[in-house]
Amino acid sequence: MLILFVLLCLVAATCGQGNSVFIPQCANNDHCPLDHACVAQSCEDPCVGTCGSNSTCHVRFHIPSCVCPSGYTGDPLIACIPQVQPQCTANDHCPLDRACVGQRCKDPCVGTCGSNSTCHVRFHIPSC
Template identity: 90%
Template sequence: HIPSCACPSGYTGDPLIACIPQVQPQCTANDHCPLDRACVGQRCKDPCVGTCGSNSTCHVRFHIPSCVCPSGYTGDPLIACIPQVQPQCTANDHCPLDRACIAQSCEDPCVVTCGSNSTCHVRFHIPSCACPSGYTGDPLIACFPQ
């Protein structure tokens, strides 16, 4: 007579190692779950978990997850949402009088306007280049000793 082992009714597994309670499927389709859940692996689960990128917000509607960037953020919500950078300026009058609006930032206009060895003065956002005393040349290109 050879003994045999079997898991009791309602249990599953290898009877020589362990029998565990058989889990009944909670669902077989999304319709078996609440509207804010989806049927994943026969369980009603939050479909947002692991779906959206960093800083994004997930909303579930009719079992379907939807990722969006929150207000003040931009980007692909499936990858990452990053804070929107507000421009420092859009016109010269948004800057101090000795600065100009360059690429939406208040900058010193002398840096990109005047040539080497020249002097620059900014008045009402407008740079003015000149060769200093004892120098000659085009102040927009370069000034040379006389």
């Protein structure tokens, strides 16, 4: 944090003995570089503490913007998580004993047949 202090010395012997005065860097964002914002009269990086984990912050005209980087998804203000690549988009992308469910190749027998019955999969289709 950059804080500008100016010592006002009335008598040389009193300099550095607590008689400093705070001189503000800014009164509004117009007094700061475009990638900083006026916070408590000081030009600060507005990204500090703004974005969630794994996110990237960019400042444009003093305003921070959080984004998830390529290959990540989620709410950039909370957290970005790695995107899971789909295993499949159709049954043809899976082995014959699996079916494409929610972009994953899964056993289509799970939860399909009643108790004490046997499930067989043929060409991605379960049969009890």
